Amino acid sequence: MEEPYFLINSTVRTLKILEYLSKKKEASVSEVSSYLNVNKSTAHRFLASMKHVGFVDQNSENQKYKLSLKVFEIGNRVVEGLNLREIAKPVMHELSDLTGETVNLGIIDNYDVVYIEKVLSKNTLRQDCPIGGRDKIHATALGKAMIAFKPSEYVEKYVEKKGLI
Structure with a gap:
């Protein structure tokens, strides 16, 4: 190109x-x-x-x-600017209260899940993904839920680029 x-x-x-x-x-x-x-x-x-x-x-x-850490600080300012977090936060709290589990909010970026918000479970043993952290889409419940609604072409391209291991 x-x-x-x-x-x-x-x-x-x-x-x-x-x-x-x-x-x-x-x-x-x-x-x-x-x-x-x-x-x-x-x-x-x-x-x-x-x-x-x-x-x-x-x-x-x-x-x-x-x-x-300056890069981390800048990244946090980007995440803070996402209005989606403000809109989702009350629903996330409600879902966490209802289930007793941690609730994560993420976006897909370059075939990864990027965590942009979380509400932690009150349980002693809980999942805690760092905001700004990345995971393979297929390796998380959040990623699987998100990719389930993507077109099949996207899923095929994901498997081709990232694999399933």
Whole structure:
């Protein structure tokens, strides 16, 4: 696919690093370099810039990089802006009171369930998915309920991309 002429490559690469680090606990300069298909000095400059503005932290023991809490804070502000949470919260409380169980609210993003709200069960033993956390659609009751109402083409594409393991 041809990229639009107006893209700023350094911005695209920075955002790709954010996405890459979101899928890994930590990554070295070499790993980021390979992922972006750039030389190590370029990858290092990107990571150093991201560290300077607070989007990544560097592990002093192994020199690897990881996302900072600043990214988490920004993500939470995005979730807070979703009006769906406000609308669903009273219904979720009612359902939790009725069943005595935890109730999760999620959206499907890139073939994953992303948790955007929860009401925890009052039981000592309970499920507690972090808001902003991701799970495979087929691995959760919420995901299964959501995918049940998707067109069969979507389900086929999901199985092709993610598998069922």
